[in-house]
Amino acid sequence: MLMRDARPHPRLPFIEIGIWVDQLALLEGIDCSDHREIWCYTIDGYYSEFLIRNEKEAIRRSEEKLFTEHRGLARKYTRMAIKEKDFALAMTLAERQGYWEGVADERKAVGKVARKALSTMKVLTF
Numbered sequence: 001m002l003m004r005d006a007r008p009h010p011r012l013p014f015i016e017i018g019i020w021v022d023q024l025a026l027l028e029g030i031d032c033s034d035h036r037e038i039w040c041y042t043i044d045g046y047y048s049e050f051l052i053r054n055e056k057e058a059i060r061r062s063e064e065k066l067f068t069e070h071r072g073l074a075r076k077y078t079r080m081a082i083k084e085k086d087f088a089l090a091m092t093l094a095e096r097q098g099y100w101e102g103v104a105d106e107r108k109a110v111g112k113v114a115r116k117a118l119s120t121m122k123v124l125t126f
Helices: 023-028 055-068 071-083 087-125
Strands: 002-008 015-021 039-043 047-052
Touching (some): 015 055
Antiparallel strands (some): 002 015
16 A cells, blocks of 8 residues: 555554555556545554545544554554653553543443343334
């Protein structure tokens, strides 16, 4: 995946955020520079997601992906930060991990309430 205007995540340097470049259009010589910007990200240079509408959303989604689907990678960087005595990065990783765990817990709680409400409504409609 190609990105233009790539820059590191504001607090997590192993995440890059940038504007997605359509490789097929690039190969065909089509200039898409004035088209709507589509943002993307990479985590540790490997994982990438695109079709994100703005930079802020790309930052949010990259964090969510890291702390929900790539927890092992987050732990790896936390251990490295501690080993290298980069306590600011270690604390940032711990704080963001806690935040995303809280988001996941809240989603589960809301889902449980919604399922209970639907179950109650089903009983009332029959």
